Amino acid sequence: MENVTIRMLAERLQLSTATISKALNNSHEISEETKQRVLALAAELNYVPNPYASSLRKKASNTIAVVIPEVADSFFAEAINGIESVAQEKGYHVLIYLTHESFQKEQAILRDFQSGRVDGVLISVTTETAAAQHGLEQLVKEIPIVFFDRVCEEITAAKITTDDATAAYKATTHLIAGGCRQPVMLSASRHLSISNKRTEGFRQALADHQLPFTAASIIYCSNDTIATHELLKKAIQKEHYDGIIATTEKLATAVYEAAAALHLQIPHDLQVIGFSNLSTAKFLNPSLTTITQPAFDMGKAAAALLFKALKSSSFALPEQQEVIPSTLLIRNSTLAAAD
Amino acid sequence: MENVTIRMLAERLQLSTATISKALNNSHEISEETKQRVLALAAELNYVPNPYASSLRKKASNTIAVVIPEVADSFFAEAINGIESVAQEKGYHVLIYLTHESFQKEQAILRDFQSGRVDGVLISVTTETAAAQHGLEQLVKEIPIVFFDRVCEEITAAKITTDDATAAYKATTHLIAGGCRQPVMLSASRHLSISNKRTEGFRQALADHQLPFTAASIIYCSNDTIATHELLKKAIQKEHYDGIIATTEKLATAVYEAAAALHLQIPHDLQVIGFSNLSTAKFLNPSLTTITQPAFDMGKAAAALLFKALKSSSFALPEQQEVIPSTLLIRNSTLAAAD
DNA sequence: CCGTGTTACTTAATCGGTTAAGTAAATAAA
């Protein structure tokens, strides 16, 4: 059986395709009676409109893109959840693209969006992304786009972030309160504003407690699990760190792995705080003190902002910013009590 | 600036749109020289073809849909990873739809696919889905579709599964070898073939070890976290289970939660095995013995199968089946040693 | 009774590509 089209409905009912289209879109130009007849036949024949014909004509796809580094990170998984919940409610479709932290892939993906494939974009950039070289600047002007979590500092655009500097400051203070004198921060990128802000909060907390900030205070880790494991083991042995702030979920578990390999007891030999949304954090051995980001809400907020812009073109999207606070959840991988 | 179209290229080069189209598609009808001129101008003007125009005419969207219950489950997160890796390689786009275990949502989503929005579908059905009522039977005939993990037994269609019965049998045997005499299986559905197969493996293992299979041997849990928690606590207290097989990731952590609430020691009071892909399983307290499903590979296999069908229409997709084995990873939440 | 609106449609152009069918010129074969 062929696909049912508007033309088929028109022929059956001896009406023009224009009438059918308008009837289906509940236009005031069409009589109640005709609308009923059209709707009835459409239901009977199981008519489903071709979205691409409609998109082509209307220049709107009812589709948004989500561009993220990976899904297997509970922050992004939860964020997708938030995004999808809003999109589904608004009748939008969600295309998903994984960059795997590759700036090249990210660029290729974004370039494609100039085709009009999507009405808007939600993006969390790769660790390699530095806004300068990027066509991002250009794209922001051409298509509604909302950055979330990993944003580009240099670009004027809509952004949903969490309070990274404050969170890092709190985490660091918490480590110090637990007796830590040699804290280190594991960072995933030198370029990302999110990383720099966390570094800033970390540095500030060290300064406020008269602890030195040196070259050894930050370790930049790659996305390569094995390399990171080796790097961590060597660094911990050499520098005798007594506290670690892991700024990504993967890095947090990497620390547990390294500690196990070096026979170090968490938290007595080494305190650990992770930026993580793992629902299993409290069941880890020992349970992991976390900076928990409001992933679901950030996803929702980003999507909501985007849809607001899509609805009214007069809405000045690029000026919107929102910061949703993270929470320090104190568990057994650190020593200080809650205050 | 307006979007660049094929017509604009045509006017600039004093050629017909047909020539431009063919040149861009590297048709043999076009001279090398003209192709170069077209490509050069396209690059210069940053031409990106409108996918919807092309989809409309070619009746192919270069897009697939992934329909799953949720993303915040590491099985599905990894599966998406596998799917996306294949899709990206083949130049396909991936639409994602979350059913949140709602059969109604699932139906609405699938119905939309009759519009031609996607060239193929990868689906893992909801816990509520029973094939019979479903329009699934119909859809399978109309559009290439591959079921993965949670399949519909009654439907003849392409399926990628893991060895659920065998895995459950192994898990049960392992519990029994550790001294368990009152094992219980936590199931997420009465309808799903995946659940029934696991039940079957469980039942068989009990029978082979002269243990009774009663109404209390299986607990059906809903998707409601709080209700599940209460249900679990009560059941464990009442029936004095000494071993639990949690058939979903969420249920595994729910068991840890319930055990903590009841002050039960895992594994001494209660052994636990989870069907789970959590990368943190080995860091849990105690580390969790898991049946680990090959999530990434199942995603890849499902996508590969789908693309094979999309490439050649003569390929008999509905007859394809593949079973990829799961692995029992023995850790500290159970007592028996590896054999 | 005439002009003005309103109602309920139809006609035809349009979105931006793709492709079957046609054509003119050049080349090869007979």
Place this chain on the structure above:
DNA sequence: TTTATTTACTTAACCGATTAAGTAACACGG
């Protein structure tokens, strides 16, 4: 030299919906 074939294009239809513009029929106020 004539016919057949190949090359490199063009023309125009088409995919399926949307929408600006047009129209016929009827109602209504003055």
